[in-house]
Amino acid sequence: MADPQRAMSFAGMPETNPETKPYWDGCAAGKLLVRRCLSCGKPHHYPRALCPFCFSDRLDWIEASGKGIVYSFSVMQRAEIRYAIAYVTLAEGPTMMTNIVDCDFDRLRIGMDVVLRFAPSEGGLPLPVFTPA
Amino acid sequence: MGLKGKACIAGAFEHPTRKAPDKSVAQLHAECAKGALADAGLTKDDVDGYFCAGDAPGMGPLSMVDYLNLKLRHVDATDIGGGSYLLLVAHAAEAIAAGRCNVALITLAGRPRSEGMATGTAPRLGNPAQPDLQFEYPYAPTLVNMYAMCARRHMYEYGTTSEQLAWIKVAASQHAQYNEHALLRDVVTVEQVVASPLVASPLHRLDCCVITDGGGALLVVKPDIARSLQRPLVSVIGAGEAVKGQSGGEVDLTYTAARWSGPAAFAMAGVTPADIKYASIYDSFTITVLLQIEDLGFCAKGEGGRFVADGNLISGVGRLPFNTDGGGLCNNHPANRGGITKVIEAVRQLRGEAHPKVQVPNCDLALAHGTGGSLGTRHGAATLILERG
Secondary structure (H helix, E strand, O other): OOOOOOOEEOOOOOOOOOOOHHHHHHHHOOOOEEEEEOOOOOEEOOOOOOOOOOOOOOEEEEEOOOEEEEEEEEEEOOOOOOEEEEEEEEOOOOEEEEEEOOOOHHHOOOOOEEEEEEEOEEOOOOEEEEEEO | OOOOOOOEEEEEEEOOOOOOOOOOHHHHHHHHHHHHHHHHOOOHHHOOEEEOOOOOOOOOOHHHHHHHOOOOOEEEOOOEOEOHHHHHHHHHHHHHHOOOOOEEEEEEEEOOOOOOOOOOOOOOOOOOOOOOHHHOHHHOOOHHHHHHHHHHHHHHHHOOOHHHHHHHHHHHHHHHOOOOOOOOOOOOOHHHHHHOOEEEOOEEHHHEOOOEOEEEEEEEEOHHHHHHOOOOOEEEEEEEEEEEOOHHHOOOOOOOOHHHHHHHHHHHHOOOHHHOOEEEEOOOEHHHHHHHHHHOOOOOOOOHHHHHHHHOOOOOOOOOOEOOOOHHHHHOOEOOOOHHHHHHHHHHHHHOOOOOOOOOOOOOEEEEEEEEEOOOOOEEEEEEEEEEO
16 A cells, blocks of 8 residues: 655745756756756766856756656655655666655665656745656 | 874873863863873973864964964965864874975864754754855755665665664763763663654664763874873874765765875885774764764675674674764764764773773774764764874
8 A cells, every 4th residue: 555645845945946947947947957967968967057067058957758767765764754765777777866655665776767747835836756657 | 195103192282171161262262282291291392383173263273273372384274174274283294294284283172052043953054165065055954864875775775773773872972871961861772762752763862972062172293202201102004085065966875085195104104904903983973983984894785784783883782883982972072073082082092091991902003083064964984093102
């Protein structure tokens, strides 16, 4: 049986800034965007205005396929509602911090195929999360 | 710049308190400073350099320098989290070598236990401008679940087990039983560690360090001043520092920045891991120790689980006596920052002043290593090599 969903929150902090607004606009439109460098060709996460590999300021955004693999995870037991935090490696390359949702946390494994979902946050933007494929 | 012959640690003091609801944070800093000066046989007026990190209340060093009423020639407040104080020892030694000060005071203090802080289990909201925050905070990263992901990945890649991690806590508890000030003095078994409640899988309650009030202080001084004092000499002979993060999304949780700070410190000192008689190794969690032991070169990457098992970290039993004060896992983790106690116990060992039950015979070369921030996201590391004499 799937574990219940913890409420996710930005706790009132600014969710976006001019540098990251396209990423969050993408989330609002149901798309996960990955920043890619047009000079060295490498994608990265979290998104920056300058490529963290070559400092080029020539970058674009690509839409992620939504496919990923669990790199590592932990189920937080000391919480009102237990939740699964994870690093997921996207098919596009970068590994991102996220939550795994809508599943039985006891069945999670490293290497498991997962797919993108969006989950609402309290009073804020939808967040990219993943669920077993 | 090499550090051999440039600076000594002449004073070291660990505050005996583990819960201080009746004291202020600034007061604890001052009591630690006084304790280290008494240990060295120096006075407040001898101090001409002051070093602190993020636990010091106020802007950088300003409030504490004013509160302590120090007249200084040099200050430094580099913060890399819990391991800052090892880095500050190196920076103090460099400042002394450069002639910028002669007697450098380093203090740490805090009261997370009295304040009821959920140190490891609650997400922390940082500076809103922190660039990573919006991509992490909503997912509720905490200290424990971040280190837990490191443990899980190491288990996946190398077959490390919870029982092997438990041996690290067992060794710390074997040492803590002799420390009258240790928060946890009961010896525990591997079975007790793995049977303790999961906090964030796969880490159990007994894989986590203690939460304590208190603090510590160190005095790093010019060698001719150290020689004029009535204390055994302890010299700083090697130092290294490094920072590791998520590498733009090329995340690898199986190693730490000790992979870089360790070899730099060994190279500067001209010694190897096999020469080390005693090691203070940062122990916020059991997995912290295991990763750093590998990265510092005490065993090959992936061999840490087998290395720490069967009491290999217990003084008088194993090859690498570690954290003979009981460490952060059992003794003390003041202000949620274990770096200064790592240096203090290494100094005790080199002076021959550790508890007789855990004193390493003829301990003439020690390593102290600290980490700060979170191994699961971004962290700093600092390694010191210290020599008797």
